[in-house]
Amino acid sequence: MRDASRPAPWIIAEEDRAQEVASEPHRVEVYRRAPAVDAPTTPRASPRALVFAVSAAVASAAVVVPVVAVVLAARVDRATISADVARRLDELKRTTRRPANVREQVLLIGDSVLGVADGPSVADETRRRISADPRGRDVSTSVFWWPGLLVTSEWCLADDFLEFDADRVVLEVNLRSLGAGTALAFGFPELAGRVRADRFVEGLSLPLSVSGITAGQMLFDRALVVTGLEDAWTRVVDAEARVYNLRDRADRALDALLAVHSVDERRGAAFQDGLARFHVPGKLRERREHVAETLWNVRLGVAPSYPPFRILGALVRRFADAGKHPLVWAAPVNVDHYRSIGVDVSGFARSVESMRAVVEENGGRLLDLHTTLRDAQLGDASDHATAHGPGAGTAALGAHLAQGILDTEAR
Amino acid sequence: MSFASVPFAVFFAAVWVAVRLRGDRENTSLLLFASLLFYALWAPSALLVLGFLLASNYALARNMERSPRPRGWLVASVVLTLGTLATFKYAQVAVPFAARFVPALRPLATDVEWLAVPIGISFYAFEMVSVAVDVHARRLPCPPFSRYALFVTFFPHLVAGPILRGGELVPQFETGGARTPLRNRRGLWLVMSGLLKKVVLSDYLLQPIVKETFAAPGAASGPVHLVAMYSFAFQIYADFSGYSDLARGLSCLLGYELPMNFEEPYLSRDPAEFWRRWHMTLSRWLRDYLYVPLGGNRHGPARTYLNLFLTMAIGGLWHGAGLNFLVWGALHGVFLVAHRASGAARNDEKRPLAWSDLPRVVLTFHLVCLAWIPFRAPTWSAAVDFFRGLSKVSSYASAWPPFPALVVALAVATHFAERALRPRLPAFHVRLASASWGAAVDGALLGATVALAVLASGAGTQFIYFQF
Numbered sequence: 001m002r003d004a005s006r007p008a009p010w011i012i013a014e015e016d017r018a019q020e021v022a023s024e025p026h027r028v029e030v031y032r033r034a035p036a037v038d039a040p041t042t043p044r045a046s047p048r049a050l051v052f053a054v055s056a057a058v059a060s061a062a063v064v065v066p067v068v069a070v071v072l073a074a075r076v077d078r079a080t081i082s083a084d085v086a087r088r089l090d091e092l093k094r095t096t097r098r099p100a101n102v103r104e105q106v107l108l109i110g111d112s113v114l115g116v117a118d119g120p121s122v123a124d125e126t127r128r129r130i131s132a133d134p135r136g137r138d139v140s141t142s143v144f145w146w147p148g149l150l151v152t153s154e155w156c157l158a159d160d161f162l163e164f165d166a167d168r169v170v171l172e173v174n175l176r177s178l179g180a181g182t183a184l185a186f187g188f189p190e191l192a193g194r195v196r197a198d199r200f201v202e203g204l205s206l207p208l209s210v211s212g213i214t215a216g217q218m219l220f221d222r223a224l225v226v227t228g229l230e231d232a233w234t235r236v237v238d239a240e241a242r243v244y245n246l247r248d249r250a251d252r253a254l255d256a257l258l259a260v261h262s263v264d265e266r267r268g269a270a271f272q273d274g275l276a277r278f279h280v281p282g283k284l285r286e287r288r289e290h291v292a293e294t295l296w297n298v299r300l301g302v303a304p305s306y307p308p309f310r311i312l313g314a315l316v317r318r319f320a321d322a323g324k325h326p327l328v329w330a331a332p333v334n335v336d337h338y339r340s341i342g343v344d345v346s347g348f349a350r351s352v353e354s355m356r357a358v359v360e361e362n363g364g365r366l367l368d369l370h371t372t373l374r375d376a377q378l379g380d381a382s383d384h385a386t387a388h389g390p391g392a393g394t395a396a397l398g399a400h401l402a403q404g405i406l407d408t409e410a411r
Numbered sequence: 412m413s414f415a416s417v418p419f420a421v422f423f424a425a426v427w428v429a430v431r432l433r434g435d436r437e438n439t440s441l442l443l444f445a446s447l448l449f450y451a452l453w454a455p456s457a458l459l460v461l462g463f464l465l466a467s468n469y470a471l472a473r474n475m476e477r478s479p480r481p482r483g484w485l486v487a488s489v490v491l492t493l494g495t496l497a498t499f500k501y502a503q504v505a506v507p508f509a510a511r512f513v514p515a516l517r518p519l520a521t522d523v524e525w526l527a528v529p530i531g532i533s534f535y536a537f538e539m540v541s542v543a544v545d546v547h548a549r550r551l552p553c554p555p556f557s558r559y560a561l562f563v564t565f566f567p568h569l570v571a572g573p574i575l576r577g578g579e580l581v582p583q584f585e586t587g588g589a590r591t592p593l594r595n596r597r598g599l600w601l602v603m604s605g606l607l608k609k610v611v612l613s614d615y616l617l618q619p620i621v622k623e624t625f626a627a628p629g630a631a632s633g634p635v636h637l638v639a640m641y642s643f644a645f646q647i648y649a650d651f652s653g654y655s656d657l658a659r660g661l662s663c664l665l666g667y668e669l670p671m672n673f674e675e676p677y678l679s680r681d682p683a684e685f686w687r688r689w690h691m692t693l694s695r696w697l698r699d700y701l702y703v704p705l706g707g708n709r710h711g712p713a714r715t716y717l718n719l720f721l722t723m724a725i726g727g728l729w730h731g732a733g734l735n736f737l738v739w740g741a742l743h744g745v746f747l748v749a750h751r752a753s754g755a756a757r758n759d760e761k762r763p764l765a766w767s768d769l770p771r772v773v774l775t776f777h778l779v780c781l782a783w784i785p786f787r788a789p790t791w792s793a794a795v796d797f798f799r800g801l802s803k804v805s806s807y808a809s810a811w812p813p814f815p816a817l818v819v820a821l822a823v824a825t826h827f828a829e830r831a832l833r834p835r836l837p838a839f840h841v842r843l844a845s846a847s848w849g850a851a852v853d854g855a856l857l858g859a860t861v862a863l864a865v866l867a868s869g870a871g872t873q874f875i876y877f878q879f
Contacts, residue, residue, distance in 0.1 A: 048850040055851040056858030063862035078869075180524045204455050207525050216452035220418035236865065244869030247615060251814040262812040266631040270623060273630030296524065303518035307525035 071242045074249060078241035082190035083234040085146050085153065089160050096142045098165045103138040106130075106405060107164050107324075108145075109154060110172030112384060113331045115145035117394050119387030125398020126405070135406045142166065148186035150177050151311050152211040156191040158318045159199075169324040170405060171315070173355065174331045175348060175370060176383065178308045179296030180210050187211030190237070193221030193230060202314055207307040279381060280341070285334070286381040288341040294382075295333070299343065301350030304357045313358045320363025327408050328359045329367040329401060332393075334383050336375035367404040372397060412452055414657040415609050415864060422449065423661060430590075430665055437587040439557050442565065442665070449566040450531075457529035460495065461564065467491060468539045469559050472546045476553045488543040496536040499528045504732040531570035533729060535563050537696050542577045544700055551577045558584045567662040571654055573672040573692040580667065588666025596840050596853065601660025603856055606864040608653030612822060615867040617646040620815040625787055629796035632810035633803035638819055640801065643787050644780045645822035648676065651690070675830045677779070677823075678764060680771040682746035685779060697726050712752075719751065720744035730786075735794060739786040746778055764830070 098105050108114060114123050123143040130136035142164065146153075151173065154161075161169060176182070189212035195203055203218055224230045252263050280287055291299060302309070312328070319326035330352050335345045348370055356366040377393030379386040385393025412419040426445045430438055451458050468488055475484040503523050510520035542559070545551035554562070554577070562580050563569075624631060624639035655672035662669045676689035686694045702722040708715040720741070727740015764772070784801075788794035843849035 052850040052854035052857075055854030056861075059855040059858035060862035061858075063859050064866065067866055183525075207527070209454055209527050210525055214412070214453050215455055216412040216418050216422070219452070220421070237869075240866060240869035242869075243866045244615070247619065251812075254814045254817070258813055260813065262635075262810065262814075265810060266623065266635050266812060269630040269632075270627035273627040277627075297521035300521055302521045305518055306522055 067243060067246075068239060071239065071246055074246070076242045076245050076249060078238065078245055080147075081234075081237050081241050082188040083237060085149070085157075085188055085191060086160075086194065088146065089144060089157060092142070092144055093160065093163055096164060099140050101138060102140040104140070104168065105164075105166045106139060106141045106168045106170055107161060107166035108141055108143045108170045108172075109149075109161060110145045110331075111149045111174055111177065112145065112147040112382075113174055114143065114172050116147070116384055117387035119392070120394055120398075121387070122385060122394045122397050122401065125394045126401045127398075129399050129402030130405060133402065133406055136402070139406075148177070148182075150183060150186050150188075150211070151308055151315060152183055152208055152213065153186075153188050153191050155203075155206070155208070155311050155315045155318075156188075156194050156213070158315055159196055160194055162319070162322050162324070166324065168327065168405075169319045170327045170329065170401075171319075172331050173312065173328055174383075175298050175333050175351065176294055178298050178302075178306070178351075179294075180307075181293070181296070183210045183308070184212070187213065189213045189217050190221050192218040193225040195222060197222070199318075206311050206314060208311070210307075284380045285337045285341075285375075288343060291338065291341075291343050295348075298351045299338075299347045301347035302354055304354045304361075306351075306354065309355060309358045312355070313362045316359050316364040317362040325408075326359075326364035327367060327405060328355070328364055329404065330355060330370040332373040332378070332383060332385070332397065333370055334373075334375055334378050335371050337378075340375075365408050367401070367408070369397065369400055369404075372400050412449065414654065414661070415606060415868065417865075422452070427664060435587060437584075438665075439561050439584055442584075443557055443561045446561065446564040446566040446569060450564065450569060453570070454527065454530055457527070457532075460499075460529045460532065461535065464492060464495060464536070464539060465560050465563060468543060469553075469556055472543055472553045472559070475543065475547050481547050485543055485547040489540055492536045492539050492543075496532055499526075499532055501732040502526055534572045534574055535569060537574050537693075537700075538563055538576075540700060541574070541696065545577055551581070554581045554584075565662070565667075567658040567665070567667075568669055571651075571658070572690075573655060573658065573670055574696050575669065575692065579670060583667045590664075590666040592844055593840055594663050594666065594668075596843060596849075597837075598660045598663030599853060599857060600836070600840070601656045601663060603660075603860040605653045605655070605657030605660060606860050608649040608656065608825075610653075610864040611867045612825065613646045613649035613653060615869075616818045617642045617649065617822065620812065620818075621646055621787070624800075625789070625793065625797065628788065628793045629800040631800060632806035633801060634807055634809075634811040635815075636797060636800040636803075638812055638815045640780050640784060640797075641819045642815060642822075644677065644776075644783055645819065645826075647783065647787075648673070648826075649822065675826055677776050677826055678772055678830055679775050680764075680768050681775055682743065682750045682778065685775055686743070686747070693726070693729075697722050701725060716748045716752065719747045723747060734791050735785040735788060738791070738794075739782050742782040742785075746782075 108123055108126065110123075115121050117124075120128070123141075123145065127141045127143075130139050130141060144161070154171065177186070187210075192203075192208075192213045195218055200215075200218060203213070204215055208214075224233045248263075255262050255264075278286055278290055286294060297306070316326045316328065333348060335348065338345050352366075352368050352370055356368070359366045373383075373385060373393050373396060374391075377386055377391055377396055378384070379393065385397050387394045412422060426442075429441055429445075433441065447458065450461060468491070471484045471488040471491070475481040475488070478484055503526060506516060506523045507520040510516035542551065542562070546553050553559070558581055561584055562575070562577060565580065568575060620635075620639050621643045624635055625643075628636075652673035659669045659671070670692060672691050674688040674691065676685050679685035679688055702718055705718040705721060706714055707718060721744070723744030724737060724740045727736045727738070727743070730736040730739075784797050785791070785794040788797055843852060
């Protein structure tokens with residue numbers, strides 16, 4: 001270590017020289033010993049720091065104010081952010097009250113398979129069937145679903161789910177959502193702020209980083225929640241998401257100015273191309289080439305060690321430990337169609353059996369509904385159930401799910 | 412924690428304050444702790460791989476220094492380091508392939524899609540090899556463990572380079588760095604440049620058309636493909652050189668110099684010059700530790716061409732196990748061989764650009780752009796579709812996307828501006844240092860840049876080179 005009272009002897013005389021030398025690609029001994037030089041005379045440090053801070057604040061305001069004004073004036077929309085999921089859940093927690101005469105309150109959690117339909121959804125049908133059954137007269141259900149909700153997000157939100165005054169948790173697992181690519185695309189990593197400190201260690205042992213949930217992310221987002229800065233940060237993220245879409249507005253505005261339609265043309269072409277690549281000609285069913293991308297290794301039959309199952313196991317354990325008697329159901333996949341295009345569907349059954357092992361090992365029960373619906377009962381290539389007609393998929397699935405909920409309660 | 416994120420800003424501010432509070436004292440322990448914490452906050456489990464390679468390579472380097480026959484220790488170090496690197500980088504391809512023949516590997520084969528490659532392993536593995544080779548060649552004395560560990564893990568360069576050689580950083584650690592006002596200012600300006608390039612230019616402006624076109628290759632018109640190709644060329648440049656600027660700037664703010672990694676590569680006059688200006692620290696690593704040991708240009712033209720080609724193809728595979736990376740590297744190998752065979756090889760990158768150079772610059776740029784297509788395309792068939800889209804000759808009379816084309820023009824202008832401004836900046840910094848309004852200029856630029864970066868970060872894209 002050098003003598004701190006003396007100027008560093010190795011400092012290169014000129015900063016320019018330092019840059020030049022450091023950029024020389026072939027040189028190993030970069031730093032020569034050279035007499036130190038005094039820095040050029042500068043104004044005193046404290047006023048300089050003040051000037052620096054004030055001018056930084058003024059300049060940042062000069063950028064932020066007009067940009068945000070344009071976003072507001074143009075009413076620029078934005079895509080979904082993690083805060084939307086959290087906000088919806090908070091709202092549901094606030095508004096859900098346990099009816100007085102209810103023996104059992106059930107919380108249904110899932111993704112679009114549970115909630116999306118152009119008629120009564122699977123959640124609606126399940127609720128209807130439960131109340132129609134004599135065993136379910138005094139059973140109440142509440143539902144939380146979000147498009148693309150993954151087991152990683154559910155693990156992050158586990159403590160929020162526990163705050164519902166529910167006796168049981170019924171968790172949908174969509175076989176399509178169990179790949180690393182999906183985890184990356186639908187990660188909602190900011191939900192890590194909902195993970196309480198006592199689960200940090202568990203979080204570090206789970207493969208959450210593929211969803212962008214790192215230890216740093218967990219600490220930062222948790223700090224926002226704990227310090228009450230979550231809302232302020234959400235406003236920043238909201239502004240960011242809208243500013244991002246401002247670029248699209250500029251793209252269209254220039255098109256309009258030049259009287260061309262380049263945005264619509266290229267998006268239209270991409271859409272047509274996407275449809276043609278994804279779908280079997282003339283049908284809303286996916287091509288064989290895309291099965292590997294949408295169903296990942298789950299189609300091959302994965303073992304209980306499969307990383308998303310580890311997260312699922314931790315989630316089920318959390319619910320079981322809290323006395324919520326977790327019931328997990330495997331959502332349907334279009335086995336009829338997969339057979340017709342030559343995909344071996346036996347892998348799905350093996351994957352579901354692995355899932356069963358994980359769920360039961362962690363104190364839950366599994367309801368296997370992955371082969372429940374026929375091709376005609378599925379409305380699109382993403383295996384959402386049909387909502388109309390005599391054999392409506394949502395009604396059939398709701399009936400099976402209601403039956404499963406009531407049967408497992410009775411056991 | 413990405414450098415262009417608020418959590419990292421908080422982390423860096425804490426480290427910076429701690430370093431400043433220690434004054435001129437040596438900071439090895441403090442910075443080593445900060446660097447390991449930085450890595451652990453990213454991926455705690457990856458710390459095990461890093462720790463294992465650090466400890467074993469250091470032990471091998473010490474033995475190498477003491478042993479009368481150090482070659483065996485060197486071989487062990489290189490095999491261990493590159494073997495670990497290859498295991499992680501190619502497992503997602505190799506394990507499913509092996510599982511076809513070995514049933515016991517099947518559960519592993521399905522789990523492997525979730526395998527997270529330890530972040531930065533490609534970069535720190537190369538640095539470890541570089542130290543091992545330099546210690547073996549007696550170009551570098553083996554430093555104490557703490558300095559060796561800090562050299563490898565120093566957080567500004569840990570996850571995506573620049574790929575350093577021991578002699579560039581270890582001597583600086585010995586003396587504790589130098590936090591001079593000029594170096595601080597340069598650091599600040601590099602950070603600003605990095606944020607603007609990465610967040611505003613790369614993610615916000617250039618990325619959307621690239622993402623859109625490569626998601627449906629062949630669908631849109633020829634001009635859209637052409638603009639998307641140019642956009643990706645500048646996106647990856649702005650992304651990676653922006654990262655490198657941030658790395659160098661943050662390091663300067665802590666008192667240490669890192670080497671340059673980019674020097675306006677798209678203004679190169681030939682493929683050889685391009686590789687002296689693009690990812691410079693990787694190029695020199697490949698040259699010093701692969702091309703030269705393969706024989707370099709010492710065994711006649713045919714062997715030189717083969718060595719050049721192999722070096723670039725292996726450099727392509729360093730990025731990943733895909734055929735696309737191999738093709739990208741091989742294409743650059745072909746360009747370099749053709750350039751050398753043409754007899755045009757001359758080292759004239761120090762000569763200023765002249766108008767007469769324009770045809771060569773344009774040709775080199777387009778060759779590089781064409782090679783980027785397989786690099787960016789998710790599959791080989793997607794790359795072929797992209798080339799097909801690019802060749803829709805009849806659509807070139809119309810269907811140009813004006814806004815993305817304007818963004819490309821802005822990116823080109825930025826490239827020229829960088830070339831023009833870089834030599835003038837040191838003198839300007841000296842002027843700012845002595846001017847009473849210097850702090851106001853610094854503050855205003857930083858405030859505006861950070862505000863712009865925060866507003867534009869809705870794209871939220873990770874640095875492209877983090878995946879390598």
